[in-house]
Amino acid sequence: MTPDRREFLKLSALAAASAAAAGTFAQEAAAEDPTRAYGPGVRWDKAPCRFCGTGCHVQVGVEKGKIVAIAGDPQAEVNKGLLCVKGYHVGLALYGEDRLRTPMLRKNGQLVPISWEEAIQTIADRVMMDPAGFAMYGSGQWTIPEGYAAQKLMKGGIANNQIDPNARLCMASAVTGFLAVYGVDEPAGCYTDLDECDVLICWGNNPAEMHPVLFSRVIDRRNRGEEVLLIDIGTRRTRTTAHAQHFLEFEPNTDLAIANGVAHLLLKSGTYDKDFVSKHCNFRKPSEPAALEGAAMSFEEFSAALAPFTPEYVERLSGVPAKDIRMLAGLFGRRDLKITSLWCMGMNQHTRGTAINSLVHGVHLLSGHFGRPGDAPTSLTGQPSACGTVREVGTLSHALPGGGVVTKDEHRANAEKLWNLPAGRISAKPGYHTVEMWKRWSTPKKDGGDIHTIWVQVTNPGQTLPNRSLLVDPGVKDPDKFLICSDVYPTATTQIADLILPSAMWVEKNGMFGNSERRTQQWFKMVSPPGDARDDCWQTIAVAKELHRRGHPGMLDKDGRFLFTFADAQGREVPVWEWRRYYELNVDKALFEEYRLFSRTKHKDLAPYDEYVKARGLRWPVVQQPDGTWRETRFRFSEFDDPYVKKGAEIEFYHSTTKDGRAQIWFHPADPPPESPDGQYPFWLCTGRVLEHWHSGTMTRRIPQLRAAMPQAYVEMNRHDAQKLGIQNGETVRLTTRRGSITLPVWIDGRGDPPPGSLFVPFFDERIQINLLTLHEYDPFSKQPDYKKCAVSVTRIVS
Amino acid sequence: MPIVSAVLTLSQTPTLRAATLATLQSTPAVTLGEAHGDRVPVVLDTPDRAQDKAAWDALESLPGVTFIELVFADFSDLSNHQDADVGAVESTP
Numbered sequence: 065m066t067p068d069r070r071e072f073l074k075l076s077a078l079a080a081a082s083a084a085a086a087g088t089f090a091q092e093a094a095a096e097d098p099t100r101a102y103g104p105g106v107r108w109d110k111a112p113c114r115f116c117g118t119g120c121h122v123q124v125g126v127e128k129g130k131i132v133a134i135a136g137d138p139q140a141e142v143n144k145g146l147l148c149v150k151g152y153h154v155g156l157a158l159y160g161e162d163r164l165r166t167p168m169l170r171k172n173g174q175l176v177p178i179s180w181e182e183a184i185q186t187i188a189d190r191v192m193m194d195p196a197g198f199a200m201y202g203s204g205q206w207t208i209p210e211g212y213a214a215q216k217l218m219k220g221g222i223a224n225n226q227i228d229p230n231a232r233l234c235m236a237s238a239v240t241g242f243l244a245v246y247g248v249d250e251p252a253g254c255y256t257d258l259d260e261c262d263v264l265i266c267w268g269n270n271p272a273e274m275h276p277v278l279f280s281r282v283i284d285r286r287n288r289g290e291e292v293l294l295i296d297i298g299t300r301r302t303r304t305t306a307h308a309q310h311f312l313e314f315e316p317n318t319d320l321a322i323a324n325g326v327a328h329l330l331l332k333s334g335t336y337d338k339d340f341v342s343k344h345c346n347f348r349k350p351s352e353p354a355a356l357e358g359a360a361m362s363f364e365e366f367s368a369a370l371a372p373f374t375p376e377y378v379e380r381l382s383g384v385p386a387k388d389i390r391m392l393a394g395l396f397g398r399r400d401l402k403i404t405s406l407w408c409m410g411m412n413q414h415t416r417g418t419a420i421n422s423l424v425h426g427v428h429l430l431s432g433h434f435g436r437p438g439d440a441p442t443s444l445t446g447q448p449s450a451c452g453t454v455r456e457v458g459t460l461s462h463a464l465p466g467g468g469v470v471t472k473d474e475h476r477a478n479a480e481k482l483w484n485l486p487a488g489r490i491s492a493k494p495g496y497h498t499v500e501m502w503k504r505w506s507t508p509k510k511d512g513g514d515i516h517t518i519w520v521q522v523t524n525p526g527q528t529l530p531n532r533s534l535l536v537d538p539g540v541k542d543p544d545k546f547l548i549c550s551d552v553y554p555t556a557t558t559q560i561a562d563l564i565l566p567s568a569m570w571v572e573k574n575g576m577f578g579n580s581e582r583r584t585q586q587w588f589k590m591v592s593p594p595g596d597a598r599d600d601c602w603q604t605i606a607v608a609k610e611l612h613r614r615g616h617p618g619m620l621d622k623d624g625r626f627l628f629t630f631a632d633a634q635g636r637e638v639p640v641w642e643w644r645r646y647y648e649l650n651v652d653k654a655l656f657e658e659y660r661l662f663s664r665t666k667h668k669d670l671a672p673y674d675e676y677v678k679a680r681g682l683r684w685p686v687v688q689q690p691d692g693t694w695r696e697t698r699f700r701f702s703e704f705d706d707p708y709v710k711k712g713a714e715i716e717f718y719h720s721t722t723k724d725g726r727a728q729i730w731f732h733p734a735d736p737p738p739e740s741p742d743g744q745y746p747f748w749l750c751t752g753r754v755l756e757h758w759h760s761g762t763m764t765r766r767i768p769q770l771r772a773a774m775p776q777a778y779v780e781m782n783r784h785d786a787q788k789l790g791i792q793n794g795e796t797v798r799l800t801t802r803r804g805s806i807t808l809p810v811w812i813d814g815r816g817d818p819p820p821g822s823l824f825v826p827f828f829d830e831r832i833q834i835n836l837l838t839l840h841e842y843d844p845f846s847k848q849p850d851y852k853k854c855a856v857s858v859t860r861i862v863s
Numbered sequence: 864m865p866i867v868s869a870v871l872t873l874s875q876t877p878t879l880r881a882a883t884l885a886t887l888q889s890t891p892a893v894t895l896g897e898a899h900g901d902r903v904p905v906v907l908d909t910p911d912r913a914q915d916k917a918a919w920d921a922l923e924s925l926p927g928v929t930f931i932e933l934v935f936a937d938f939s940d941l942s943n944h945q946d947a948d949v950g951a952v953e954s955t956p
Contacts, residue, residue, distance in 0.1 A: 070866065073937055074894065076905050077868035081904030081934045082896040085870045098935045099866070099870070106939075125937075132939035145934060152867065152933040276932070283872050283930050287900040772916055773923070 076101035080135070084145050087284060088221035098135050099123055110137055110680065111153045114205070115758045117445030118142060118275050119579025120151055121680050124571055126590050131155035131571070140680040142255060142583065148276040150758055153767045154570070158591070160553055160766035164566035167594020175564065180596065180606075180643065184565055188610040190517040190546055191222060195616070197516040199226035199501055204234070204447030204454050207575035208584070209655040211453035212603040213628070214521065217608050218495075220483045221618040221627050225470055225495035226515065228461040230523040231454035232498040235532070236846035237412040238443040239455055241421020242765040244348070244356050245429075245728050247453050248467060248666050248719035252700040253404070254581040254683060258282065260438030261404035262375060263293045263395055267424055268319060268410020268852075272303040273755045273815075275408075275444055281802030283305070295392070297322065297384075298410070299750060299852075301817040310388065313819055318382035320416055321734040322424035322836050325378035325389045327394060328370040330430050337432025341729070344715050345429050348728040356418070356845050357721050357854060363732065365447075369731040380639075381734060384516055396431040399687050402438030403428070408446060413852045418845040419732035426729040428834060435702040435715045439821070445580045446759070452578015452585075456684075457659065460467075461495030466662030470494055475665070482661050484621040497847035499840050502535040508542045519548040521600045522567070526556035527760040527830050530849040531840035533805050536560070538832035550600050555762045556830045558826060565776035567600050568593035569763075574652040576676065580670075582683045589647070601655070602646050609641035630654045666719060667708050737853055738841045739798040741821065745801060745855035747785075748822040750844025751838060752852075754815070757828035765828065777829035778811040781858070782820045786812050791860050799823070799858040804836035807861060823856060865915055866937045868906045871909070872930035875901060883927025892918040904934075 076098040083096040099108045106127045113120045121140030125133035134155045137228050138145035167183035168175040176379050178186075191198045200214050206229070218227040242249045258264065258281040271279040296308035297319070305311045314322060330336040347366040351359035361369070375386030395401060405428065411420045425441045433439040443453055458465045468475030476490045496504060496515065502525065507513030529535045538560040541547075550559035552569045572593040576586045593599075603627045612619035612626050619627055631637050632649050640646045653673040660670040669685040671694040676682060682696040687707045699705040701717055709716040717727045741748055756774040757764040764770045779799060781791065791797060793812040798805055808825070818824050825834045837856060842849045871887075873880045880901075887905065892914060892947070896929050898902035909915040922928060 070908070073866055074908055077866055077935045077937070078894060078904060078906045080894050081868035081870055081906065082899075084932070084934050085904045086899040125939075127939065133935070133937040135935040136933065146870065147933040149931070149933060152936045155936075156938065220930040272930070276930075280872075280930065280932050284902075287872065287902050289900075613874065769916055769919065773920070 073098070073101045082146065084136070087288065095137065099125060101557065102133070106132060107452070109117065109420040109588060111590070112448060112579070112681070113147070113154050113572050114153065114448055115150045116275060117204070117447055117450055117580040118278050119340055119448065119577065119581070119583055119585060119681065120147055120277050121332040122147060122154060123153065124590055129591055131158065137680060142402045142579070142681070143277045146277050146280060149590065149770070150764060151277070153764070153770055156767050158569060158572065162554055163552060163594045163597065164554065164558070164564060165597060166566060167596070168564045170508070170562045176800065182599070183563060183565055183611050184606050187548060187607045188614060191607070191611055192614055192616065194516055195516050196224050196546050197497070198222060198224070198450060199505070199515050201396055201501065201518050201520045201523065201525060202227070202229045202459055202567070203521070204229060204231040204445065204450030205522040206449060206453045206459065206600070208457055208578060208659070209454045209651070209652040210521070210604070211449070211457040211459045212465065212655050213601050213604045214461050215457055216483065216627060217604055219464065219470070220479065220485055221608060221611070221616070223489055223491055223618050225461055225493060226501065227459055227495060228494060228498045228501055229454045229459045230498070230525065230528060232460065232848060233413070234409060234446045235412050235443065235450050235455070236460070236848040237414060237417025237421055237843050240356060240418040240846040241425060243444070244358065244418060244422050244721070244730065245425040246701070246717050246719060247721040250451060250582055251440065251442045251580070252435070253442050253700070254698045255281070256698055257404040257438050257440040257442060259285065260402055262293065262311070262438065263295065263403040265295045265297065265403065265405045266304055267297050267405055268299065269407045269444070270298070270302040270304045271406060271444070272307060274446070274655040274753055276755065278444070279304070285462045299748070300819065300822060301825060303815065310391070312384045312388050314382040316750070316822070317416070318734060319411065319735040321373060321378045321381040321418050321425055322384060322389065323420065323427055324370055324373040324734060325375060326427050327391045327430055328373040328425070329375065329390060329393030330397055331367050331370060332787060333393070333397060337399070340432035340434070341430060341670050344717065344724045344726055344817065345729050346722050346795070348730045349585065350732060354503045354844055356369070358728070358730065366729070366731055384694070393561050396427060396433060399432065402436060403433040404438060405441045406444060408444040410852060412443070412848060413850055415738055415841050415843050415850045416732070417843040417848050419730070422730040425727070427728050429727055433700065437699065442500055443580070446753070448579065449577035451580060451582065452576065456578055456663070461497055461501070461561065464490070464662070465659055465669060466664070467666035468662070478665060479662070482596060482658070483627070484623060486520045486622040489618070497844055499530070499535065499849060501849065502529055505545055505689060506535055506537065506540070509544060513542070516544060517546040517548065520551070520557055521550040524551070524555045524557045524760040524762055526560055527636060528835060529825065530835055530838040530851060532833060532835045533804055534840060550603055551760045551762070552597070553766065565603055566597035567603070568597050572597070573599045574650060576652060576656060579681070583681035584670060584676055584684060585681035586673070592690055598643055601651060601863060602640070602643060606641045617757045639643050667751065737850070739839060739854050741855045745857045746821070747856045747858060749799065749837065749854050749856035750822065750824045750852050751834050752824065754826045757826070760830065761828035777826050777832040777834065778809050778814065780814050780816050780818050780824040781810050781812055782818055783812050784820050786810060788856060789860055796861045798861055799825070799837060800857045800859065801837040801854055803838070804830055806834065806836055808832045823858070866906065866908050867933065868904065868935045870932045870934060871903045871905055871928050873901050873903060874927040879927040886888065886925060890921065893922070895914055948953050
């Protein structure tokens with residue numbers, strides 16, 4: 065780069081940062097856009113960041129086939145031109161020197177390069193030997209078309225429903241919470257709530273570190289002199305706590321008691337919103353046998369059930385002072401305030417995840433803090449398309465696209481109609497959820513292990529499954545079991561895989577994501593993948609075609625056409641299963657146009673693909689207007705914005721489980737967790753993420769700046785506990801649970817600060833497998849395991 | 864090597880804020896823009912990877928910096944030899 069160009073670039077970069085600091089970046093985008101500093105040799109295009117669920121848009125600069133620059137997209141409403149540290153490095157994540165470049169098959173214990181043809185044949189062999197025992201395991205990093213293709217293969221083709229995503233481990237309880245309360249999944253509000261709220265409550269959530277660009281909205285508002293009361297309800301101090309006026313530290317698992325305590329005070333003081341409740345809500349309690357719809361209860365029964373949850377009783381259970389419970393209830397009791405609640409893994413990775421999700425929604429409904437901008441209970445997701453692909457496409461083992469479920473006759477019939485399948489093709493029996501799928505893969509067939517093969521795409525279960533020794537222990541892998549892994553880098557999963565497929569990532573392929581606020585986003589391929597890496601979607605279609613060639617009956621629709629038949633603009637069929645022809649047409653567009661027909665089933669309407677090409681994402685339902693334009697919806701269930709709410713209704717829950725337009729306010733008891741500290745294992749163990757690394761670190765640990773900033777995992781320990789045990793900062797300790805043991809260094813007064821008796825370990829480091837220690841017990845409805853609390857002992861290692 | 868622009872949010876404590884601004888102003892790799900309230904635009908321009916990392920480490924460790932948002936990053940020089948620069952991860956033993 066010449067000195068002149070460098071200086072010009074610096075000035076442009078400073079101008080962009082100045083506009084961002086002034087909050088005028090979006091308005092001044094044309095003038096301040098740093099991409100203008102580049103010549104015609106650099107081509108710029110938009111894409112959502114491929115890391116967390118916030119869905120920030122970046123501008124990607126490409127020169128000579130490689131990414132040379134990244135800029136926040138000032139036209140994007142999500143991030144207004146800002147990025148977090150991971151977003152900055154998202155372009156470099158493609159260029160680790162150990163990218164997987166060729167398929168490899170384990171032969172005589174050694175991985176050897178093979179052709180794609182042999183790889184596809186090998187997968188087809190595994191399907192044909194026993195279709196019922198073949199499973200796919202994906203993630204919220206699948207693009208929408210990738211997940212849709214996998215879904216169609218497994219539910220409409222192989223038709224065994226054995227497909228589940230890693231999102232089961234991160235947001236399944238949010239799904240069941242939304243379903244139990246509103247009868248339909250995903251948040252009613254959107255990120256605008258963060259701009260409008262007077263009070264922001266983080267329930268076991270650390271957005272300052274995990275969703276920093278979203279959190280910067282609060283920083284920005286305060287900078288402009290606005291008052292935003294931030295309340296952090298958590299089990300350890302984090303970077304979010306540093307910005308909060310109130311930190312309510314609670315004993316793990318007692319968040320249900322806190323929510324019940326707030327509801328109790330709203331009733332007792334009469335400050336609940338009687339008008340909202342009488343018009344829009346019913347009351348619900350757990351049923352026998354347990355069902356997500358629960359059983360009806362009267363207001364009087366609800367009130368009586370909450371009566372024991374006095375502030376003093378909640379203080380005894382949770383450790384949160386009674387005055388703070390009263391403070392929370394006092395805020396919720398005020399109509400003049402707007403209150404937004406945020407949560408993520410703290411409430412979802414919980415054996416009572418569905419219950420606590422339902423209770424927090426209930427506090428908002430009971431107090432009428434719902435349906436106005438700034439008044440919203442909102443769950444965040446950790447992956448870029450946990451909503452778009454997992455929840456909307458429905459890649460969970462019980463789900464169908466658009467919010468359907470395989471257990472409902474009408475949903476299966478609808479899917480069979482849209483896929484043009486013969487009646488009865490789709491099985492009414494849900495496949496195995498994640499923990500069960502992997503347990504059965506890890507169990508010999510003679511002992512009931514009826515899953516013989518799992519094909520993993522875009523995730524790393526070898527590192528992220530809980531209680532790893534039970535679910536994916538390479539030391540006890542049955543020789544009859546087979547693991548296929550499509551990925552971009554070597555991982556803990558590829559280490560134990562029998563077949564490894566090199567994949568394209570992010571802007572090496574076309575894609576679509578759906579973020580945490582129902583926003584569907586699109587991007588085009590900008591650079592080529594390395595070596596012989598190929599799109600995951602192509603891999604799925606190529607396997608389907610090979611199964612078709614071998615006569616698998618599920619690969620044909622009822623008219624005898626192959627399930628993945630695509631035609632170009634002239635109506636000529638294009639054999640996209642041949643890699644060289646895959647990009648002759650836009651397969652993403654073809655799949656999306658097919659998929660979006662499902663989206664009307666539960667009023668999650670999606671616009672045509674080309675609308676997303678033009679936009680920085682659109683929030684569903686996206687409904688066509690009389691003038692032909694497409695209008696997104698920011699606030700669901702509210703008449704002023706949601707076109708599906710009846711005129712005059714103000715609020716309408718049009719997928720109500722009680723079919724009366726009402727949401728359900730739940731009572732759930734505050735039961736103990738499956739495992740608590742005791743004499744042998746005296747500490748609580750919580751696991752989670754860090755700012756620098758994304759999930760299992762397979763991408764971010766390859767970026768030198770991020771690796772240097774956070775080189776390895778550690779255990780955060782309270783200073784007083786460390787002193788009692790004679791442990792110094794940086795010393796190595798052994799952590800032991802009933803499931804396993806690991807050694808790692810101690811960090812005292814680190815980034816987070818757990819209270820006495822509590823430890824925190826991040827899971828990004830594949831050399832320190834914290835999931836050897838975690839529990840696989842799960843929520844009874846969502847089947848989501850609890851990574852946030854188990855009992856652990858600490859032993860100082862004397863060298 | 865990378866040119867990166869960012870927005871720093873500074874502490875509202877006057878002494879800490881003043882000390883942070885003074886430190887930033889005296890850091891050769893940093894160009895400061897005009898502050899808007901607590902938010903200060905900066906550009907980091909470093910000659911090599913080691914100094915880039917050192918500059919970021921220093922910036923992130925300043926007690927008066929409470930939040931960092933990125934706006935832009937150019938690594939076109941880096942991308943010319945990226946395969947050698949962006950490393951592999953040591954695997955589980």
